Amino acid sequence: MKATSYVKIGTIAVIGILLGSGLPSAHMGLHTDYFTGDTPAEKASDAPSDRAKEMGQLLERSAEGALWVGMATVDITPDWAVLLPYGKAEPVTETYGDPCYVKALVLQVGDLRVALVEMDIIGIHLRDADAVKEVIAAETGISRDYIILAATHNHAYPRVTDRRAKDDKVRKLLAKRSAEVVKQAMEGMFPAKIGVGKRTLRRDIVNNREKLMGPTFTDLYVIRVDDMAGNVKGVFFDFGAHPVIFTKSWGPQRVGEVGPDWPGYARTYIELEYAKRMLWPRYNEAGKDYAPTIFTMFAEGAAGDQVGLGISGSRNELNGVRMHVKQAMTETIAGAVLEMIGEIKTKSELRMAFRAKVIPLSFRKDLPSGHPRRGRLEGTLIQTLTFDEETVIAMIPGEVVADVAIHFREHCGFENAILVTLANDAVGYIVTEAEVLEKVTYAGKGSRFDHTRARGIIGETIRMVNPAYTPDPPFDPERGFGAISGKVDYPGDEKVLVGVIRRPQYPSSAGPPFWGKRILVDDSGAYRIDNLLPGEKFVYVREVAKDYAPGKERGKDKRTFFYGRKVPVWAGETTEHVDFHIPEDFFETEVKSLKLEEDAVRVEGNTIRGRVQIAGKVRPNERITAGIHPYGAPYILTAIPLRNPYLVVPVEVAQKGKDGATGTFAFPNLPPGRYVLSFLLDVNKNAIPEPRVDVVGGPYMHMVFEVKE
Structure with a gap:
């Protein structure tokens, strides 16, 4: 083993950064605190931290030589009724999909050993993270300074500390199982080879939920771990998309279920597909050390303003096969990981460096003195792990939005710029100072800390790995x-x-x-x-x-x-x-809904004709129209195809009674292509389709009609 270097440096001034110049999905049920971006149920986790004495000190340690790796997985699914972060406040025991896991990846070069622990939870505050680390340290001997504790941001698992629960059973479970998983990983350590790959996926795999056609960050990073014979033993993958698409508790009256959301499905897909690939090699090359499956670990990337549901036909298909958009999105990411496994080259010798620092932050000025959210440390922990001069893994204690992630990638100085978010703390959304000062987006308002939080967190993280970094001037x-x-x-x-x-x-x-x-x-x-x-x-x-x-x-x-x-x-x-x-008779339509009759649609040459069912009475002065849209365009948001139909035609209404009517339509002279349909009653007469103000049907992405001639 080669020499290890260690240095602890005094306070370094936080450097400024301008990170460029947002409404979320329906987070219904337990609402977000207006002042802080945190939920009321989290407030019990606030308490002073002993990290204050470390403020401004840089911990830096590096080693060069052969790599050893340990990996393990432990189930953290509660075996008692729990309250979930969203949905109806009712204890649940039901689960969906695979179990929720805590996973450990332990990396050692020389006498530098670092443990990355990923949990299928929504997030964890600094005080709670340190409490879990202390248990891990006591059981394994790894100092808490070299433990990374991160959340996959799973919304279908109980909060670590929830005042509604009146106990800390969840935190105790996580601490116990996290210690177990790190201990198992250390017991199974082996000499290993490692390699890193990057691929930028298509833009419409995610949806910038804050800004229409705003920036997206679709970098997928994969770390491959081999044994010395070149057999794949494990894979780490990092991507930014909110784990909310499989969560079942959206709505104040909906009772949820515990489950891992899309990262869990992606991990399982990778494991099963890889096992299938190895089925015959394991038989035909008997004696070679092919594992029945591989270890998988997911880390949440820059998902602050990204959800993995683009509203478009292009996201309902994968390799020419139509499927649910959730499945298409998950299989796209998992499939790319599997492809990248075969492309990544690995090596056993490397220089690994770990850095950590507790940095100061400032509470928002509109957070009154004495507010309970001021009870925590006015600062946070950042960490970086680098491999040679090629890869940096930055542990960020919040939810990073796309334009901030792009800034980090462009200025960190490394080819592979991996962001592991919601690591060690949960300070809220990390957005540009301009966006915070504007006070329009949910993410901009989603923290107890002020507009300089990205300047401090991202700027100082860049400085730790790229001392030559020059920040942009403050926003004016x-x-x-x-x-x-x-x-x-x-x-x-x-x-x-x-x-x-x-x-x-x-x-x-x-x-x-x-x-x-x-x-x-x-x-x-x-x-x-x-x-x-x-x-x-x-x-x-x-x-x-x-x-x-x-x-x-x-x-x-x-x-x-x-x-x-x-x-x-x-x-x-x-x-x-x-x-x-606003006219006096505004909103007085009796039409309740417009619904396409799929079985009544006919494609006759270059014409598509059909019927729409109208619930309610259509008044003489009301006009219903039908729109047709090309299938497969990356619409991202329903409003886009509604606003930009290829062709609009009137719907001929035949009233059947006060409770309903039938409308007929025809789109003539269409060029060859695949199409979807929509319907509109413009209630407020502003010529802009506005669902839930106007009466809108579609666009029906699952009903595709093709003109071939």
């Missing part, structure tokens, strides 16, 4: 922001507000944080919204109760009149005359 609100102004003509007796969001998507009913930035109109109906970043914004108008007041928003929202109007914003300018007229 005076020069960087624009504004929108206008007037609302409203004849009602309630109050009206105008708001700005970044996507034309009806926000969740979970509460005001999901509604972007909004302001009450004055007595004349005028409004002005300042401090907006340049680009396209979507303006909404909403009716609220007479006793509505800022800070007392919950339960005061009534009707949404508009939300899909696109308005450009320019830095240093005001976009004026963004006006709205």
